[in-house]
Amino acid sequence: MSTTEQDRNISSSFAKGLAVLAVFDAATPSMTLAEIARRTGQDRATARRGALTLVQAGYLRQQGRMLSLTPRVLxxxxxxxxxxxxxxxxxxxxxxxxxxxxxxxxxxxxxxxxxxxxxxxxxxxxxxxxxxxxxxxxxxxxxxxxxxxxxxxxxxxxxxxxxxxxxxxxxxxxxxxxxxxxxxxxxxxxxxxxxxxxxxxxxxxxxxxxxxxxxxxxxxxxxxxxxxxxxxxxxxxxxxxxxxxxxxxxxxxxxxxx
Amino acid sequence: MSTTEQDRNISSSFAKGLAVLAVFDAATPSMTLAEIARRTGQDRATARRGALTLVQAGYLRQQGRMLSLTPRVLxxxxxxxxxxxxxxxxxxxxxxxxxxxxxxxxxxxxxxxxxxxxxxxxxxxxxxxxxxxxxxxxxxxxxxxxxxxxxxxxxxxxxxxxxxxxxxxxxxxxxxxxxxxxxxxxxxxxxxxxxxxxxxxxxxxxxxxxxxxxxxxxxxxxxxxxxxxxxxxxxxxxxxxxxxxxxxxxxxxxxxxx
DNA sequence: TGACATAAGTTCGATTTACGTACTAAACAT
DNA sequence: ATGTTTAGTACGTAAATCGAACTTATGTCA
CATH class of the missing domain: 3.30.450.40 (GAF domain)
Structure with a gap:
């Protein structure tokens, strides 16, 4: 009955996380959490969970407050x-x-x-x-x-x-x-x-x-x-x-x- | 009270999805859903959600029942x-x-x-x-x-x-x-x-x-x-x-x- | 053809998870 | 010193994921 009709075959958390990974491009090779949140249009808490998950999985690296891609994406x-x-x-x-x-x-x-x-x-x-x-x-x-x-x-x-x-x-x-x-x-x-x-x-x-x-x-x-x-x-x-x-x-x- | 103490900073669905993406390597360039589920150790339904999300995001391609990487991963x-x-x-x-x-x-x-x-x-x-x-x-x-x-x-x-x-x-x-x-x-x-x-x-x-x-x-x-x-x-x-x-x-x- | 094996799609209730607001604290810039 | 941006934390609620069970499809071997 809600307005948000959600496809049960798609994992929305996963899709949001992928968006975090994809936001790292040539123009912005390293970003803060706040910046990621802004560029993905996600809530800051959501972007943070996505980014930290990527860090744990080894695709992102955290130096100070900057996050950047690791060679593992290769x-x-x-x-x-x-x-x-x-x-x-x-x-x-x-x-x-x-x-x-x-x-x-x-x-x-x-x-x-x-x-x-x-x-x-x-x-x-x-x-x-x-x-x-x-x-x-x-x-x-x-x-x-x-x-x-x-x-x-x-x-x-x-x-x-x-x-x-x-x-x-x-x-x-x-x-x-x-x-x-x-x-x-x-x-x-x-x-x-x-x-x-x-x-x-x-x-x-x-x-x-x-x-x-x-x-x-x-x-x-x-x-x-x-x-x-x-x-x-x-x-x-x-x-x-x-x-x-x-x-x-x-x-x-x-x-x-x- | 449950046995699984879960880090609230990590998105487990996202991590599982990433595992699906990472399972495509030189040895197995294209796989069926069942194969993905086996190789990631995930439940078949879980692997399916992950794979379909990747298809929707454009990182995987589905031809018949085989899934394979698209150039977008580059x-x-x-x-x-x-x-x-x-x-x-x-x-x-x-x-x-x-x-x-x-x-x-x-x-x-x-x-x-x-x-x-x-x-x-x-x-x-x-x-x-x-x-x-x-x-x-x-x-x-x-x-x-x-x-x-x-x-x-x-x-x-x-x-x-x-x-x-x-x-x-x-x-x-x-x-x-x-x-x-x-x-x-x-x-x-x-x-x-x-x-x-x-x-x-x-x-x-x-x-x-x-x-x-x-x-x-x-x-x-x-x-x-x-x-x-x-x-x-x-x-x-x-x-x-x-x-x-x-x-x-x-x-x-x-x-x-x- | 029939029997069997493997793969895919579907459904659904219980449970877990993720959401996002609100707040605190820290770092930074003016 | 003050305003601004950023990060970390907590938590109630709403929503999404889980996985078992079942059905259907596809392919294989006797």
Whole structure:
């Protein structure tokens, strides 16, 4: 008879606790209890129980009044990475193409209205971009990876995602009108690749092509590089290289239906 | 009056749910509900609530009756990796030394009586070993990484860890007597490095040196390579290279007190 | 086909657990 | 010294979890 109709199959305490764990991201690597409570929208006492449970389980660490993630969270990801043979099948492919194309190559999928980086080639040289790693989130609207991912979806889903996303102006070149972005996504869908220029990081051109087959979970590979002199020829070469990389990844069967 | 005195600061439902998430590892990448219940030791109904909550939160995926991890678990690890600047500071160092030494280089720490791989250099060539990735667990007793990690601990802690660990005979060469293994750990402690030969993977020699300073959380770097002809000279070169690598990692301050 | 084994879904009352308010105390900043 | 943010504690109540028992579905072997 109460207003709160509760699904008996779902453990609400558990869901709240997970929200506490998920609130630790790149922007806020360590937080106080009060901050956790605020960001999760939970009562302070509730957030405290969740956080202390995570400390006891070894996923959070308490130093003074600050809480931060422990390496143990990596073990959770390890299950996924090993199940899909990222070490053996995916990473070597990315590295080979990265070396050949002399850029970084990134594998990504959709997650919660953002791009989730799944794997990143690592070259011998330092890292060009922000130093994103697997598990990092980047925006959908202003990256080649994001637009290509949206282009893998039915039109209406892509529209919904863009409308719901907030569109900050990362750089001077960032497109801000949703219609303009959707046009780019349409173009990516028909062309089979997407390119963005300085819309997220100034001076960086990003490329992306699809890996997933239609009706699978969208997965894409991309690369970003500083805008060079001979951008046209470089584009051709990069896009062709990425297409080959995507084809090889499809053959590994490792990234099918993530 | 009941026998179970319960800490009001800990959410037991949450802890049980976390146990469900943690049960997905390399050995069992996808499981049925009944299997989860068995492996967590939880009641079937309890395990079911936990698993369904994880599905709703997007960390598990249900295909038929099998449950498996989704890429979203990577986002949890992403928080840790970005907080400690693995992409910018750690990975480039590992890659550089891997290229120079022509092996793989692995960064690892202790977790739950096993070695937890934190990061792995990736060369352009394929991967030599099993294809372990960050987040993977390998045994303490028979790997150079594990012995070096234990050598970072006080003697009594190392002894306790070895006694509690089960010591399977992975290869013909695997040491089985706890005393013999502890001797090796002592040697590693006084020498400042550890070497194992074919005790985990046949024909592979592993090397490891400490990264963490005394009284910090143990962290080590290591590398493994097939046993070559000129093992002696190669050892010298590898160990020196790893020492330099460890020193550089210390300077980054990224892996201090994980 | 039938019998058996394993897995999944459902129900429900008793009990435990988590909730959140209210209060105290400590740390910090102005 | 004063206001502000944060943490820890306590506890009555409301709500969620527990787990046993049962039913249904799926798959397996003779």
């Amino acid at each position: 073990a959770l990801a390890g299950g996924f990475l090993q199940a899909n043979q990222f070490g053996r099948r995916v990473q070597p492919v990315l590295n080979q193409h990265a070396a050949k194309l002399e850029t970084e190559v990134t594998l990504a999928t959709l997650d919660q209205g953002r791009v989730l980086l799944l794997a990143q080639s690592t070259t011998e040289r330092g890292i060009v971009t922000y130093g994103f790693t697997a598990g990092a989130h980047i925006p959908l609207a202003h990256t080649s990876l994001g637009r290509m991912l949206l282009a893998c979806l039915p039109n209406e889903d892509a529209e919904r995602a863009i409308i719901q996303a907030d569109i900050p102006k990362h750089t001077e070149q960032s497109l801000t009108r949703p219609e303009a972005i959707l046009e780019q996504i349409d173009a990516a869908r028909s062309q089979g690749f997407s390119v963005t220029d300085s819309e997220f990081e100034p001076g960086i051109i990003g490329y992306a092509v699809p890996v997933s087959r239609p009706d699978q979970t969208p997965v894409v590979v991309g690369s970003s590089a500083p805008r060079g002199i001979d951008a046209g020829r470089a584009s051709q070469r990069l896009l062709q290289g990425l297409q080959v990389c995507a084809a090889e990844l499809r053959q590994t069967e490792a990234v099918n239906d993530l | 986002a949890l690890a992403g928080g840790f990796l970005q907080a400690n600047q693995f992409g910018r500071r750690v990975q480039p160092v590992l890659n550089q030394h891997a290229a120079k030494l022509e092996t793989e280089v692995t960064l690892a720490t202790l977790d739950q009586g096993r070695v937890l791989l934190l990061a792995q250099s990736t060369t352009e060539r394929g991967i030599v070993t099993y294809g372990f990735t960050a987040g993977a667990h390998i045994p303490l007793a028979h790997t150079s990484l594990g012995r070096m990690l234990l050598a970072c601990l006080p003697n009594e802690d190392a002894e306790r860890a070895i006694i509690q660990a089960d010591i399977p005979k992975h290869t013909e060469q695997s040491l089985t007597r706890p005393e013999a293994i502890l001797e090796q750990i002592d040697a590693a402690r006084s020498q400042g490095f550890s070497v194992t030969d074919s005790e985990f993977e046949p024909g592979i020699i592993g090397y490891a040196v400490p990264v963490s300073r005394p009284d910090q959380t143990p962290v080590v770097v290591g590398s493994s390579a097939p046993r070559g002809i000129d093992a002696g000279r190669a050892s010298q070169r590898l160990l020196q290279g790893l020492q330099v690598c460890a020193a550089e990692l210390r300077q980054t301050e990224a892996v201090n007190d994980l």
